[in-house]
Amino acid sequence: MNTHRIDLDDDLSVKACVHDYHPHCGNCRLSGICLPYALEAAEVEQLDSIIQRGKPLQKGQHLYRESDGFESVYAVRSGTLKAYQTTDDGREQVTGFYFPGEILGMDGIANNAHASSARALETAAVCEIPFSSLEKLSASMPHLQRHFFQLMSREIAEDQQLITLLSKSSADERVAALLLSISSRNARRRLSATQFRLSMSRVDIGNYLGLTVETVSRVFSRMQKLEILQVENKEIEILDLDALREMADLH
Amino acid sequence: MNTHRIDLDDDLSVKACVHDYHPHCGNCRLSGICLPYALEAAEVEQLDSIIQRGKPLQKGQHLYRESDGFESVYAVRSGTLKAYQTTDDGREQVTGFYFPGEILGMDGIANNAHASSARALETAAVCEIPFSSLEKLSASMPHLQRHFFQLMSREIAEDQQLITLLSKSSADERVAALLLSISSRNARRRLSATQFRLSMSRVDIGNYLGLTVETVSRVFSRMQKLEILQVENKEIEILDLDALREMADLH
């Protein structure tokens, strides 16, 4: 079922109790991804103290909506979320998928209002990090400040990667690139880089990549025929990683 | 010729001298765009002291290159720059145009190396802001810290706009959106919102928008025929702003 949950629950805080256990950053398996390396225990403790952990989001539930007031950024603890914008004429654009350890909501800082909406693609837990507290804390913790600059910078760099992808690549390249991205993000969390379950629908994939469902489906079929991929509904197995890389790079 | 230069030079610092005049933030006409509003004079002075102003870039000259070590972010003082990435297979992707008052280079923070290259589209002057100094200063100036978070957040939000554009829009919509973007950025600098000179080539426009030169050219011609635009080489006049907006929104 939900392997992330298992990942996270096997090392609970000492404060844990049945209906209100309290996981914290100090023992979170994902801290290597979402926290700066260089933080000292006391600093982690401080950071931990500002973080709020709400009840899990159910599939389809919103974490925040476009134009909601901006209060916090969020770290994904388990599950997957998608961020998306709605254009004036009602079309939807998925701008990103967020996996455990990743941070979302940073596009809301500029105007004190979220520039996108975020909803859970499956049951998901998040850590809420109130931004005003984070700002204050950053001023006294250089590592933390730097880390947030870096996180935002990475988001920019990744968006630019996506821009290039959308602007220059064929359908095959786009799908290949997404699969490789998911693969490497899985690897970072010590999950399989070659076998995983897509938590998003084909519609979402197509939307994200600027393709129609039909095209995404055809690409999957084609890759399966070429024995690059094993597709069984949402279950994906990458059979030939090199071929996939080649596909993503150039035509 | 270069109206920006005139804009900037008519109010020189008292320290000005022939070969080494020293403009500073306190009297820069663009400070409303690139600095936080809430900064006090003494704070501006401090910020000013870390900023370096090199000699102008000539057309085509690089400000930084992809994978150069990351040292600074840059504020455009005059002229225009483009940022672009080069993919493995040699294709180029323009990721942004930067006008006076705008800040570039923030994508380099994540990995301590620039994620894109930046070159001048015409003679341009920039203020170099060493990032390590900026970080230190931010820690003691909450307004400044907040401002930089906001700037980066805005860059993210804008990139996401572009993603939507590339993913969902027709050639007409893309070109219309770019023209409107330039128009409103001009307005912010108190230049004409309806008449301007495109500093970038059709190739760059096409590249940025994920279109070929030919398509860009055809769209311009079509818009001219519809009396939405007056195109005379790089000189653009928007004749019907509403029609252009309509074109950008939906089909």
Next chain:
DNA sequence: CCCGACCATTGACGCAGGTCAACGACCGCG
């Protein structure tokens, strides 16, 4: 002032991927 290189425009044509349609598979629900 002239030349060559580059830039922009326009036309003819082809193709990748969008659109429309039909159908099968899966899944949550009663």
Next chain:
DNA sequence: CGCGGTCGTTGACCTGCGTCAATGGTCGGG
């Protein structure tokens, strides 16, 4: 366990934009 709804796949067809090619226009350098 059967039923309706959503999701995914596949095929046939169509079209917007890319590609190729030819021509004119502009600009910087000698």
